[in-house]
Amino acid sequence: MGIMACYLSLNDALANEVVQLDNSSIITKIEQLMEDRLCPVYEMDKCWDGLHFLLTGVSASHPIEDDPLSEAIVGVHVLDTEDFIAVIGSDELPRILASLQAxxxxxxxEHFNLSAFREQQIYPNTWVDExxxxxxxxxTLELQNLISFYERSRDQGHDILVSIY
Structure with missing residues (x-):
C-alpha cells in the first residue's frame, strides 16, 4: 500500500475538534472523517514526495520552514510526527495558494530530471527515465488538483488537515 498523503478541508468546528485530540486519536478521527465523508478530501496518494521535490528541490522528509511551496505539501503546524499530521490554517491558505498558482x-x-529523483531517494522509488x-x-496533474482543492477550501474559509502515513 505505501505511504499516502490525504488533505482534508475542515470547517472551524472540525478543525478545533481535531487539534484538541491526542496523537493516538488523530488518526482514528481522520479515518472517520474520510470514511463517513464528513468533509471534502483530496487524496494525493503516493505523489506527495515527488511533488514536493519538483516544487522545492528537496524531499518532503526535509520540509522547508516558511516556504509556501513546501508547506503546501506537508502543512505548516505539525500535530503528530510519528504519523505525519499537520495543519494549514485558513489564514495561511491564500499565501500558499498564491505561490502554487505562480x-x-x-x-x-525544463529542469525535470528523474535521475535527480532517484539520487535523492524520492518516495516512491519508481522514477524511471523511460x-x-x-x-x-x-x-503536474496532482499540482493542479491540489490547487483546485485549496481554492475551494479557501473560498469556504476552511483549514487544511494534512495526513501523510
Whole structure:
C-alpha cells in the first residue's frame, strides 16, 4: 500500500475538534472523517514526495520552514510526527495558494530530471527515465488538483488537515 498523503478541508468546528485530540486519536478521527465523508478530501496518494521535490528541490522528509511551496505539501503546524499530521490554517491558505498558482510549469519541465529523483531517494522509488513525460504529467496533474482543492477550501474559509502515513 505505501505511504499516502490525504488533505482534508475542515470547517472551524472540525478543525478545533481535531487539534484538541491526542496523537493516538488523530488518526482514528481522520479515518472517520474520510470514511463517513464528513468533509471534502483530496487524496494525493503516493505523489506527495515527488511533488514536493519538483516544487522545492528537496524531499518532503526535509520540509522547508516558511516556504509556501513546501508547506503546501506537508502543512505548516505539525500535530503528530510519528504519523505525519499537520495543519494549514485558513489564514495561511491564500499565501500558499498564491505561490502554487505562480509556479512556472515550463521552467519545472525544463529542469525535470528523474535521475535527480532517484539520487535523492524520492518516495516512491519508481522514477524511471523511460517514463519522464508520464511522470511529469502525473505530478503536474496532482499540482493542479491540489490547487483546485485549496481554492475551494479557501473560498469556504476552511483549514487544511494534512495526513501523510
Amino acid at each position: 509556479v512556472d510549469r515550463i521552467a519545472l519541465q 517514463e519522464t513525460d508520464e511522470r511529469f504529467e502525473e505530478l
